[in-house]
Amino acid sequence: xxxxxxxxxxxxxxxxxxxxxxxxxxxxxxxxxxxxxxxxxxxxxxxxxxxxxxxxxxxxxxxxxxxxxxxxxxxxxxxxxxxxxxxxxxxxxxxxxxxxxxxxxxxxxxxxxxxxxxxxxxxxxxxxxxxxxxxxxxxxxxxxxxxxxxxxxxxxxxxxxxxxxxxxxxxxxxxxxxxxxxxxxxxxxxxxxxxxxxxxxxxxxxxxxxxxxxxxxxxxxxxxxxxxxxxxxxxxxxxxxxxxxxxxxxxxxxxxxxxxxxxxxxxxxxxxxxxxxxxxxxxxxx
Numbered sequence: 602x603x604x605x606x607x608x609x610x611x612x613x614x615x616x617x618x619x620x621x622x623x624x625x626x627x628x629x630x631x632x633x634x635x636x637x638x639x640x641x642x643x644x645x646x647x648x649x650x651x652x653x654x655x656x657x658x659x660x661x662x663x664x665x666x667x668x669x670x671x672x673x674x675x676x677x678x679x680x681x682x683x684x685x686x687x688x689x690x691x692x693x694x695x696x697x698x699x700x701x702x703x704x705x706x707x708x709x710x711x712x713x714x715x716x717x718x719x720x721x722x723x724x725x726x727x728x729x730x731x732x733x734x735x736x737x738x739x740x741x742x743x744x745x746x747x748x749x750x751x752x753x754x755x756x757x758x759x760x761x762x763x764x765x766x767x768x769x770x771x772x773x774x775x776x777x778x779x780x781x782x783x784x785x786x787x788x789x790x791x792x793x794x795x796x797x798x799x800x801x802x803x804x805x806x807x808x809x810x811x812x813x814x815x816x817x818x819x820x821x822x823x824x825x826x827x828x829x830x831x832x833x834x835x836x837x838x839x840x841x842x843x844x845x846x847x848x849x850x851x852x853x854x855x856x857x858x859x860x861x862x863x864x865x866x867x868x869x870x871x872x873x874x875x876x877x878x879x880x881x882x883x884x885x886x887x
Contacts, residue, residue, distance in 0.1 A: 609653045614673065616656070620673045621750050621788035622806045622835070623826040628713040637674050642645055644668075674751050678826070681719040683771030684726045685821070686853045689872045694730050697848055697873060701816050702741075710742040715840060717823035718803050719749030721798075722771070725790055727819075728797040729780050746815075748803035755802045761790035771840055775833025783811075814844045821872075834863035840876065849874045 613633060625633075633649060646652055656669055684690050698711075701775035705711055715724045724747035731738050768777050768788045781788040787864050803809065805823065818839055824832050840863040845848055849864055850873055851857065857864040857874045864874035 604648055607725050608828075609649045613636055613649060613652050613676070616669060617676050618872065620670075621677065621804060622831045623677070623785065624828040624831070626674070630875075634677070637735055638718065638853040639812055640668075640671055640675055655794070666796050670752070677751050677754075679751065679754050680822075683722045683776075684766070685700075685771060685824065686773070686872075689850075690726065690875045691783070691851075692870055692873065693727075694734060696870060697883070698730070699816065701848070702737075705816065709740055711748070711817075712744045712812070712815045713817045714819070715745070716803075716818060716820040716839070716842075718749050718754075718800070719751070720754050720759060721747055721761065722763075722767070723819060723821070724758065724798050724800070725780075726771070726792045726795055727760070729776065731797060732767045732780065732794060743797050745798045747798060747800045748805075750804045751798075752802050757798050758800045761795050763787070763790075800824045803866070805838055806831065809842060814847065816844050816847045817850065818843050818847070819850045822855070824851070824855055833859055836863050840864065845876055845878065847876070849876075 603814070610625075610630065610633070617625050628863075631837060636679055637652065640652065644652070646655070652672070665722065688871070689807055698748075701711060712746055713727060715727065718724050727745050731743050747755075747758055749758070756861075761831060762784070763781075764787050768781060772780075777788065780791055780794050782791060783789075805820070820839055824835055836857065839849055848855070848867060853872055856866075858866060863877055865877050866875040867875050
């Protein structure tokens, strides 16, 4: 493995943090060279030190305008799959969505935000849930928004086209045939699923440009890449994005406990959290 000079490592780490808020910890440093291998080949270089020289090139030099974004996107972890962490995901149709539906029974409108949606599998999984309970949600307006800091990931999500390997991760044969069409390019999400979703490039730490707040926000396996200070900022953004009687869903290995006072655990529901003020109000009622 080619060693990366400390100065070059710090420049790459600072770039990633400035663009995304993610902290490049020592435990992630080992994958820098492998993550950037495609960029090395594309630009005819062999190591991070040379890449940093390209990034620092003066105007008119060899740097391409999008090189810094290429570097950032290469370092992002876009690991995802359909119905990820199924025991946790199964709580949505079983408990969470019916409870939200009861609270929105007069409006008959439900909005969901998947923050850090990567290449879209989580968003389409949500849309499939509603299609599989079509009778239950007849007459409802369902709006599912997926956002990610990666432009490349969002483009992939918008295409709604996945490889055989990707659709086999989390989906059974019946679901594949029900919700996808096999094409020459791969497995294409059907229109009755796609019509419920939309995608937007967005950094969770930035001001949100769309309609807020949401009944349910999923932010899974995103916060773990932030240091404590940035994680606090992220929880503040998420707090403003969730309805007072809504829910926040985190990853299986994540928690809001000890991280923020804006959310508290939802009773008996692993990985789900509620705005602290609403939870306190419900306890008084009870």
